Amino acid sequence: MQEKKRLTREFFARDGIRVAKELLGKTLVHATPYGTARGILTEVESYMGETDKGSHAYGGRRTERTEPMYHQAGTSYVYLIYGMYHCMNIAVMSEGIPQAVLLRGLVPADAESEEVMRRLRLEELNMKQKRKNRELYTLKNYPASLDKHLSDGPGKLCIAMHISKADNDVDMVESPDFYLTEGIRVISSRIRIGKRIGIDYAEEAADYLWRFYL
């Protein structure tokens, strides 16, 4: 099968709401220890920069952590959340303007990717099993919830795609092993809209309809 066309700098160098909507259906690609994982994006959120009370960059907060959001469009922004999960964003617009799109969900693009994701998620679950001194899962015997919720949340997406802080601040337009390509055609009437998740502290911004999903 012929490799799909990569998304360009120009694609990312636009307003965060527009880019978020257009990212639905696109393919996220990452090389992992089990092989290349490809996922079709199904859920994203826009974080609109210094004026957005839901954004880490609210009020112009520019720290070591938020720095990648200020970099050129197409830069990854990966951070640790709740001490144990990662969240993956892509900086958009332009250098110095900290808008970003949070990747919240995807589905495997092909059977090989599905197998890669299953193994990565299983490996992560087994880390916890080990800590709790419980019996490990195997490829033949693991909870059904794993396949049912393989990559339908920002933390699960990062585990399934093997994304960690090692992948922070990467230029996804140029990187050979971490990038986006064209994916499936999305009919605009199929795009659902809702409030962003998990930002109750963001006052009126918590009600903005900046979550987009299929």
Place this chain on the structure above:
DNA sequence: CGGCTGATCGTG
């Protein structure tokens, strides 16, 4: 399926 809770640690 919806609601609750403990886990766990880098960041500022």
Place this chain on the structure above:
DNA sequence: ACGATCAGCCGA
């Protein structure tokens, strides 16, 4: 101290 969260457990 606090999260742009998740799995597991409970009751319906």
